[in-house]
Amino acid sequence: MSFVSQLWLPILVSAVLVFILSAASHMVLPWRRNEWGRITEFDAVQAALRGLKPGLHAFPASPDPKQQMKKEWMERWAKGPSGWLTIAAPGPISMGRNMGLSFLVFVGVAFVDAYVASHALGPAPHPRAVFRIVGTVAFMSFGVAPIFNSIWYNRPWRAYAADVLDALLFAAAMAGAFAWLWPR
Numbered sequence: 001m002s003f004v005s006q007l008w009l010p011i012l013v014s015a016v017l018v019f020i021l022s023a024a025s026h027m028v029l030p031w032r033r034n035e036w037g038r039i040t041e042f043d044a045v046q047a048a049l050r051g052l053k054p055g056l057h058a059f060p061a062s063p064d065p066k067q068q069m070k071k072e073w074m075e076r077w078a079k080g081p082s083g084w085l086t087i088a089a090p091g092p093i094s095m096g097r098n099m100g101l102s103f104l105v106f107v108g109v110a111f112v113d114a115y116v117a118s119h120a121l122g123p124a125p126h127p128r129a130v131f132r133i134v135g136t137v138a139f140m141s142f143g144v145a146p147i148f149n150s151i152w153y154n155r156p157w158r159a160y161a162a163d164v165l166d167a168l169l170f171a172a173a174m175a176g177a178f179a180w181l182w183p184r
């Protein structure tokens with residue numbers, strides 16, 4: 001854990017930079033616009049879904065998972081609408097909580113980056129080597145995992161492309177902070 005005492009500043013600075021870029025990506029930058037469709041008949045939808053427990057739900061779904069692949073259920077799925085649904089707990093969205101947890105994830109990615117880079121590079125690495133290693137690990141951290149939502153849950157590929165753009169920005173910011181602040 002000695003790498004933490006040496007790399008705490010790039011860990012924190014890069015997490016702050018990625019936090020700011022993440023906020024900008026979702027509120028300002030153009031690739032997230034129109035990512036979500038709008039259900040305008042929300043009264044009917046909310047009435048139909050009221051009573052579902054918060055969590056992940058699939059529909060149409062057989063009460064017995066062993067029956068889900070039977071012809072009847074496959075036909076229902078094909079006829080549609082069908083899909084996956086996340087139900088949130090009742091009450092307002094907790095932006096402070098969600099932003100705090102996001103920041104902790106960014107710190108965690110920076111921590112893993114610091115760990116990998118410190119072991120891969122050794123003492124006094126060239127800033128380009130730091131940028132390359134940290135950028136690669138950060139890109140993999142932010143850009144690879146979301147692809148499974150497009151593969152398995154029909155999340156639009158355009159949304160994944162936005163995730164990749166974000167991952168490139170986040171990786172460049174994190175790599176730049178580490179290359180700049182790496183102890184000499």
